Amino acid sequence: MKIVITVIGQDQIGIVAKVSRKLADLKVNILDISQTLMQTNFTMILMGEIKTDTPNLAQIQTELKALGTEIGVVIRVQRSEVFDAIQKL
Amino acid sequence: MEEKQILETIQMVSEENLDIRTITMGISLLDCIDPNAEAAARKIYDKITHYAKNLVPVAKAIEMEYGIPIVNKRISVTPIAIVAGASDVTDDTIFAKTLDRAATELGVDIIGGFSALVHKGYTKGDHRLIQSIPQALNETSRVCSSVNIGATRSGINMDAVQEMGRVIKQLAEIDPVKCMNLVVFANAVEDNPFMAGAFHGVGEADCVINMGVSGPGVVKHALTKIKGAPFDVVSETIKKTAFKVTRMGQFVGTLAAQRLHVPFGIVDLSLAPTPARGDSVAEILEAMGLESVGAAGTTAALALLNDAVKKGGVMACEHVGGLSGAFIPVSEDSGMIQAVTNQHLNIEKLEAMTAVCSVGLDMIAVPGNTPAAVISGMIADEAAIGVINNKPTAVRVIPATGKDVGDDINFGGIFGHAPVMAVNTSSPAEFIARGGRIPAPIHSFKN
Structure with missing residues (x-):
């Protein structure tokens, strides 16, 4: 299952490290990563892959959301197909 | 990436505020018909709760x-x-209660189809259902009712128009808020996923999934970026x-549809507003350059919007259906409410707008003392627009019992609140009392 993780919020030291460590703990493989600053907002998009047969997406969402709250950013986790469905012919 | x-x-x-406004499972109850009303009710309950048992969990999983x-x-x-016509009852409330119980058990928000199609004439079952509407809606919380009183191919059943004016008044006297669960249609469609007018037509498959999307906020946001463009x-x-x-x-x-193992029916291309700020069809029209919805130019702006939404949406999905167009429910649209409050928008302008968009006079509060004949007159006018122009139109008005112009009625949640609007007080009573049927219009010599 491929997922898109978006992290949006105030820039600070260690966001990438904290998010990627959490993803490693959750056994999410990072396929691609990009980051940018939009105005003062830190914006990071990660493409991840979960290889287990029965991925627990709800748990991954909950843990990343909690991490987001802890470091003051908003972290969303969504399955990737939705973006292609909406944006591509 | x-x-x-x-x-x-x-x-x-x-x-x-982009969202899926509704996922609606259409279920045929034709195989639940039984002369014994209790047996029919049992079959209805069993079929609905069996077919739709995974509807809410599947929708929630997709959301997540x-x-x-x-x-x-x-x-x-x-x-x-149609389903209850063969049953041995004098009142159809038992079936409304069955639908309500099934909806509650499944956790679905609303169940539609407490309906009758009388655009050409009444059956015994149609009479009984229509007479049961006030009690049925009063004794249930999730049931929606609709009555189709006109069609381009058959004209307008003025007996039904007259009766529905009275039924709406009766319901309003019990509880005006219940009137939002009742809509009177002309040219009702069989695959509409939106309430209060949804029912599963007899030409449909046994079970089907229909979708209603939303997104006025997205359209408005896109238009604010092209201010002044042609x-x-x-x-x-x-x-x-x-x-x-x-x-x-x-x-x-x-x-x-895949996860529920049922066929996917249609996507309804309607822009459905909510009272949330920024989720308003009125604000789209205002983003086109109108000071307020209701200003001269509003009908043209809405016509363009409705047409462009269809053109863009048609290519995006396999099958289009339902009502497909912009909705203009007053109470569910903060921009409409504001325009009414500021006296920029009246019922006559709304009626003109319904000639170029989907549905009709929707979620409009009128004074509680509005006579039944006036409500019938409003229904007849809307039906005429639909029947002549070959499009669905509807009336969902709320006679605000005990209230008058300038007062406000609150429906709660996504249904919002509505300022009571003035209606023309001259009487159409003699016109409505004639009854009979307005013949179907000619489809040649269009002008």
């Missing part, structure tokens, strides 16, 4: 996995007047936006 597109999609959902809000999970059923650009911008919005409906509908 297309970063810009990912961020745009997230913004559409989180800041511009893809981050797309699905606001309403609904069911539509075969018009109950209408060619306005139309193109709306088309592109409607395409994306509709794709989401197609995507979620396909997924839901």
Whole structure:
């Protein structure tokens, strides 16, 4: 299952490290990563892959959301197909 | 990885209120007909709770996995007047209660189909259902009712128009808020996923999934970026936006249909507003350059919007259906409410607007002392617009019992509140009392 993780919020030291460590703990493989600053907002998009047969997406969402709250950013986790469905012919 | 597109999609959902307004499972009840009313009710309950048992869990799982809000999970059923026609009862409330119980058990928000199709004439079952509407809606909380009183191919059943004016008044006297669960249609469609008018037509499959998307906020946001541009650009911008919005409906509908093992029916291309700020059809029209919805130019702006939404949406999905157009319910649209409060928008202008968009006089509060004949007159006018122009139209008015122009009536939640609007007080009573049927219009010599 491929997922898109978006992290949006105030820039600070260690966001990438904290998010990627959490993803490693959750056994999410990072396929691609990009980051940018939009105005003062830190914006990071990660493409991840979960290889287990029965991925627990709800748990991954909950843990990343909690991490987001802890470091003051908003972290969303969504399955990737939705973006292609909406944006591509 | 297309970063810009990912961020745009997230913004559409989180800041511009893009959502799936409804996932509606249509279920045929034709095989539940039974001369014994209790047996029929039992079959209805069993069939609905069996077919739709996974509807809410599947919708919630899709919401969670893809981050797309699905606001309403609904069911539509075969018009109950047809199903109940053979049963040995004097009142159809038992069937409304059965629908309500099934909806409650399943956790669906609304169930539609306590309906009768009388555009050409009444059966015994139609009479009984219509007479049961006030009590049935009063004794249930999730049931929606609709009555089709006219069609382009058969004309307008003025006996039914007269009766529905009285039924709406009766219901309002019990509880005006219940009137939002009752709509009178002309040219009702068989695959409408939106309430209060949804029912599962007899030409439909046994079970089907229909989707209603939303997204006025997304369209408005796109238009604010092209201030002052000519209408060619306005139309193109709306088309592109409607395409994306509709794709989401197609995507979620396909997924839901697969997981529920039922065929995917249609996507309804309607822009459905909510009272949330920024989720308003009125604000789209104002973004086109009108000081307020209701200003001269409003009908033209709405016509363009409605047409462009369809053009953009048609290519985005396999099958289009339902009502497909912009909704203009007053109480569910903060921009409409404001325009009425500021006296920029009246019922006559709304009626003109209904000639170029979907549905009709929707969620409009009128003074509590409005006579039944006046409500029938409003229904007749709307039906005429629909029947002549070959499009669905509807009336969902709320006589605000005990209230008058300047007062306000609150419906709660996504249904909002409505300022009581003035109606023309001259009487159509003699006109309505004639009864009979206005013949179907000629379809040649169009002018």
